Every structure is written in structure tokens, then in C-alpha cells.
Amino acid sequence: MTYDIVNRATYESPKIVSLYLGGPIQCAELRILVAHRDAYWGKRVLDIGCGAGRTTEFMRTLDVTYVGVDYSERMVRECAARFPDAECTQCDARDMSCFGDESFDFVLFSNNGYDCLDHNDRLSALREINRVLKPGGLFVFSSHNKDYEHARSHPRLELSWDPFRQARMIYNFFRRWNNHRKNRKYERFEDGYWILNDSSHLYSLLTHYISVPGEVRELREHGFEALEAYGRDGMMIPLDTGDRRSSWVYYVARKTGPASGGDAEG
Numbered sequence: 001m002t003y004d005i006v007n008r009a010t011y012e013s014p015k016i017v018s019l020y021l022g023g024p025i026q027c028a029e030l031r032i033l034v035a036h037r038d039a040y041w042g043k044r045v046l047d048i049g050c051g052a053g054r055t056t057e058f059m060r061t062l063d064v065t066y067v068g069v070d071y072s073e074r075m076v077r078e079c080a081a082r083f084p085d086a087e088c089t090q091c092d093a094r095d096m097s098c099f100g101d102e103s104f105d106f107v108l109f110s111n112n113g114y115d116c117l118d119h120n121d122r123l124s125a126l127r128e129i130n131r132v133l134k135p136g137g138l139f140v141f142s143s144h145n146k147d148y149e150h151a152r153s154h155p156r157l158e159l160s161w162d163p164f165r166q167a168r169m170i171y172n173f174f175r176r177w178n179n180h181r182k183n184r185k186y187e188r189f190e191d192g193y194w195i196l197n198d199s200s201h202l203y204s205l206l207t208h209y210i211s212v213p214g215e216v217r218e219l220r221e222h223g224f225e226a227l228e229a230y231g232r233d234g235m236m237i238p239l240d241t242g243d244r245r246s247s248w249v250y251y252v253a254r255k256t257g258p259a260s261g262g263d264a265e266g
């Protein structure tokens with residue numbers, strides 16, 4: 001519950017929403033969209049966690065029936081205002097009962113939006129994604145990597161010769177330090193995953209971390225086959241070993257059957 005309160009407050013903040021107004025499609029996203037064009041071209045795409053529309057801007061130029069959803073009211077309002085011709089509604093990935101079974105061919109949860117959920121909530125979202133996807137449909141998402149060599153971080157004071165820059169760095173250091181002081185007590189180190197208060201948005205989020213083999217296993221247990229994984233640079237990484245170099249990993253998974261019903265531990 002705390003997890004949800006901390007992260008939702010961040011994504012409802014006008015300052016944070018303004019950070020998501022633009023931005024290019026990332027290398028890994030582009031590589032996946034080119035390689036898996038047949039999975040979405042002329043078909044129905046659900047963009048979960050569409051934010052203020054970075055992916056909406058790109059996807060609406062393609063031949064797809066696009067539906068964007070986000071649980072943040074402010075993000076959805078911004079996205080709808082920027083792209084009035086795109087369907088964009090408020091909806092939480094954990095409960096997508098507004099959509100019928102097998103109603104999408106392709107589901108995207110980009111930029112680690114999927115890690116905004118605590119372990120069991122993340123699995124509830126995975127079951128919902130499985131439900132709304134057609135058999136054989138693709139789920140493409142990114143997620144933080146527990147094996148990344150610098151996964152665990154603490155606020156550090158950076159130094160600059162420029163006095164104005166230095167003053168800003170000191171101010172931001174104290175903001176980071178204050179947020180981390182409040183949020184680090186919610187960090188958890190479970191067997192298969194970690195919940196970390198990392199440097200994102202000046203240490204204002206709680207984020208789920210999992211290894212590549214752990215994610216592959218979790219997908220398999222919920223009716224998906226992991227097909228590929230990519231680092232942020234768009235380079236493919238193996239599915240069966242831990243990767244120390246990638247801070248996040250982009251996954252391509254195919255729905256193979258219905259998700260199992262029960263809650264996983266965590």
C-alpha cells in the first residue's frame with residue numbers, strides 16, 4: 001500500500017508530469033517495433049502507462065488502433081490534451097475490466113511503468129495483461145535489472161567549478177537526501193526481487209527490480225514465453241544469465257496460454 005501511495009503521488013505531481021511531455025523513442029523500443037511490426041500493424045495496441053504521451057506521439061503515426069491508459073489522472077489529462085485524436089483514458093493495469101478478454105494484439109508498458117507496482121500488484125497486472133491479449137499476442141515492456149552492478153545507489157554530492165552549478169547541485173543533493181531518508185525504510189530485499197528507492201526522480205519512487213532469468217520465469221508462470229531481451233542501448237542480451245551491464249531491460253513476451261490464477265509469494 002505504501003508503495004502505491006509513494007509512486008502515485010510522484011506521478012500526479014505537475015512537475016513530474018512536465019518531465020514526460022516529450023522525448024524520443026528509445027533504441028530498444030525502436031528495434032523491437034521494427035522487428036515485430038507484424039504483431040501490431042493494422043491491429044489493436046494497448047499502451048499502458050502512456051504518461052503524457054511520449055509513446056502516443058509515435059504510435060499514432062503508425063497504422064494501429066491505439067488505446068493509451070494511465071492510472072495518473074494528471075498524466076491522462078495531459079496526454080488527451082496533446083493528442084485529442086488519440087484514445088486515452090484513466091485505467092489501472094491491475095484492473096482493466098473496462099476492456100474485454102482478448103481485445104488487443106499488442107500491449108506495451110514502456111519506460112519501466114511496470115516497476116511502479118509492488119510484487120503482487122505487478123503479478124495482478126500481468127494476469128490482466130494476459131487476459132486482454134489475444135492468443136499469440138505480444139507484451140513488450142521494460143523493467144529494472146536486479147543484477148545491474150550499480151543497482152543500489154545513495155545520494156552523492158557532485159562537484160563543479162561553476163559556483164551557480166555547484167549551488168544547484170547542493171540544493172538537489174539535499175532534496176535527494178531528504179527523499180531517500182523518507183523512502184529508504186520501504187526498501188526490501190526478497191529472494192527473487194528487490195524493492196529499491198533508487199535515484200529516479202530524486203529518490204521519490206519505490207521501484208521493483210528483478211533479474212533477467214527471474215523475469216523470464218515469472219512470465220512463463222503467467223502464460224507468456226519470453227522471446228527476447230534488450231539492453232537500453234538496443235543490444236540483445238541473453239535470457240538465461242544475469243546481466244550486470246544493463247540498468248533496465250526491455251522484454252518481448254508472447255502469450256502462450258491463460259495466466260495461472262493464484263497469487264505468488266512476496
Ligand SMILES: C[S@@+](CC[C@H](N)C(=O)[O-])C[C@H]1O[C@@H](n2cnc3c(N)ncnc32)[C@H](O)[C@@H]1O
Binds near residue numbers: 054072075094110
Ligand atoms: C516512467 S513513466 C513513463 C510514461 C511514458 N510511458 C513515457 O515513456 O514517457 C510511468 C508511467 O506509468 C504509469 N503507471 C504506473 N503504474 C501504473 C498502473 N498500475 N496502471 C497504469 N499506469 C501506471 C505512471 O502514472 C506513469 O505515467
